[in-house]
Amino acid sequence: MSSGEFDGKVVIVTGAASGLGRATALAFAGAGAKLVVADIDQDALLATAASTTALGSETIAITTNVIDIASCAALIAGARAHFGRIDALCNIAGAFRFDHASNITPEVWDKIFAVNVRGPFFLIQSALPHLIESSGAIVNVASASAFLGHAYLTHYAASKAALVNLTKSLAMEFMHAPVRINAIAPGGINTAMTATPSIPDGIDFQLIGRYTPMRGSSEPEDLTDLVMLLAGPRGKAFHGACLNADRGITAG
Ligand SMILES: NC(=O)c1ccc[n+]([C@@H]2O[C@H](COP(=O)([O-])OP(=O)(O)OC[C@H]3O[C@@H](n4cnc5c(N)ncnc54)[C@H](O)[C@@H]3O)[C@@H](O)[C@H]2O)c1
Incomplete structure (x- = not known):
């Protein structure tokens, strides 16, 4: 990654308080971007903004509930008001939980879809x-779960599949406009989201062993170059793509 690739560019990163969002914000800062970092977790968001500022990025933090x-x-x-332009929007905030399908309430279903798709x-x-x-460019963060039936994650997997098609549908509608719209689909990432998942009683572990990454999980930093590729001029060949970055989970 050449430092300075995003000099003068303004990048919005949601989910920037933690995990992949935070790592992405730091990577953009290292490449010269001005940043608008957003998250619902204000304290952790301000810590991210302090870190990107320390890297030399002009950064504003906007507490946001997507x-x-x-x-x-x-x-x-x-x-737009602060920087006068927006060059990239990275939709990284996400909500995740395991549930037996029979226990998913309308409120839980709506929250997962509101964070992962509607926002x-x-x-x-x-x-x-x-x-x-x-x-400019849009980068949405989907999941390998978008491409696999995923027991106990019906709501999450369906929301990420919807996000992939949202990406492709908008890419079609804006085919003739000077904007690129893409997504990435990671597998397991070592972040707070999956560090201590709440596993409901009565789960059949044989059904979810399939998703244990045989080649291990990624660190957030393993994926930031991919987000930056799609967000910047090196990614000009991509429009309506969803790039799988799941260490083989969806290989077969
Ligand atoms: N961790 C994994 O294994 C994994 C795998 C595939 C895809 N993903 C996706 O990667 C993205 C980043 O997740 P992560 O692993 O870094 O998790 P994380 O929990 O570390 O970060 C998620 C961030 O989203 C924020 N957020 C949640 N609800 C929000 C809301 N309503 N408004 C604003 N911000 C909100 C959280 O505060 C948190 O900072 C998510 O979209 C997730 O679905 C994660």
Whole structure:
């Protein structure tokens, strides 16, 4: 990664308080980007902003709940008002939990979809005029679960499959506009999301052993180059793509 690739560019990263979002923000800072970091966890978000600032990136932190459409609109408006342009939107915030299908309540289903699908969509809707103006890019973070039936993750896997098709559908609709819209689909990443998952009683572990990565899990830093590739000019060949980065989980 050549430092300076994102000099003068303004990048929004959601989920920036933790895990892949935080690592991505740090990587963009190292490559010269100005940053708008967003997350619902204000204290951890401010820690990320302090770290990117220490790397020399002009950074603003905007506490955001992606479930709240007004909060999504305020994030995009705040980014544009502060920096005058937006070059990339990285939708990394996500919600995950195991549940028996029979125990998924409407509230849990709606929350998973609101964080993983609705939030990214309305962030994109607000940001698109600015991204078209800058010939910018969108990177959505899906999951290997989008491509596999995943026991006890019906809501999560379905939401990530929806995010992949959201990516492709928008890529079609904006085929003639100067904006690129892509996604990545990681497998297991060593982050807070999967460090201590709450496993419900009565799970048949034979059904989920299939998803244990045979080649191990990724560190967040293993995936940041991929996000940056899709977000910047080196990724100009990609539009409507979802790049699997799952250490072989979906190989067969
Ligand atoms: N960890 C994995 O194994 C794995 C695998 C595949 C895909 N992913 C995806 O990668 C992305 C990043 O996850 P991670 O592993 O870094 O997890 P993480 O838990 O470390 O980070 C997720 C971040 O999203 C934020 N967030 C949650 N709800 C939010 C809301 N309503 N508004 C704003 N921010 C909110 C959290 O506060 C947290 O900072 C997610 O989209 C996740 O689904 C993770």
